[in-house]
Amino acid sequence: MNRSVSILVIVKKNMVKYVCKSCKTDCDDITEHMLKVHKFSKWIMDIQLKTNPNTYKNCFETKA
Ligand SMILES: [Zn+2]
DSSP states (O other), rough: OOOHHHHHHHHHHHOOOEETTTTEEEEEHHHHHHTTTOOOHHHHHHHHHHHHHTTGGGGGGEOO
């Protein structure tokens, strides 16, 4: 029982890929982060990402 929990924690830790430069928060999904933390609208993000897929990457640091 505890074993599966600790595996889940390891998986979650490995999923943290980015650090937001504006709020210094770890996240694994830039889109999710912008939606939930910065209250961006999904449709706006869709348009911006279609125009330039790296739009939000500049706002995030990639974790090694
Ligand atoms: Zn942020």
